[in-house]
Amino acid sequence: MKNTENETLKRSDQLVTHYFFLLDSHLNDLISGKTNDMFELNDIANILCVSQKHLIKIIQKAKGNHPCHFYMEKILEQSKLLLSDTDWSIAEIAHRLTYDPSNFTKFFKKYEGKTPSEYRMEVKKAKSSPL
Numbered sequence: 001m002k003n004t005e006n007e008t009l010k011r012s013d014q015l016v017t018h019y020f021f022l023l024d025s026h027l028n029d030l031i032s033g034k035t036n037d038m039f040e041l042n043d044i045a046n047i048l049c050v051s052q053k054h055l056i057k058i059i060q061k062a063k064g065n066h067p068c069h070f071y072m073e074k075i076l077e078q079s080k081l082l083l084s085d086t087d088w089s090i091a092e093i094a095h096r097l098t099y100d101p102s103n104f105t106k107f108f109k110k111y112e113g114k115t116p117s118e119y120r121m122e123v124k125k126a127k128s129s130p131l
Contacts, residue, residue: 012061013062015050016058016062016063019044019067022039022048023044023071027097030096030098033096038097041055041056041068041071044067055067076108080112084127090117090120
């Protein structure tokens with residue numbers, strides 16, 4: 001029985017690791033223009049050869065939140081990097097991340113508490129001010 005439990009734990013750990021790797025890889029592909037379609041959770045589950053329900057259960061058990069929570073965190077993280085490290089327009093960043101520009105602004109403000117423009121201005125101001 002212990003072997004089965006250990007194998008299940010190892011498989012769960014592998015799924016969690018592969019889930020996060022897949023998120024990072026997919027977002028990089030979106031940003032670089034290699035793909036134009038945002039994965040849905042069901043797409044990710046299919047790639048990982050598990051049901052969406054099982055993926056949700058494994059991620060929640062291992063990390064304490066729904067997989068979509070981490071997906072949104074990764075999108076927000078990439079958004080912030082693009083806003084601070086590129087001169088791409090906000091519309092271009094939105095499109096790369098498969099958002100309509102107005103929905104991207106709403107998404108960003110909901111999670112960051114400020115618009116993408118406000119965030120970009122704060123970052124530029126912080127970079128240009130002496131310590």
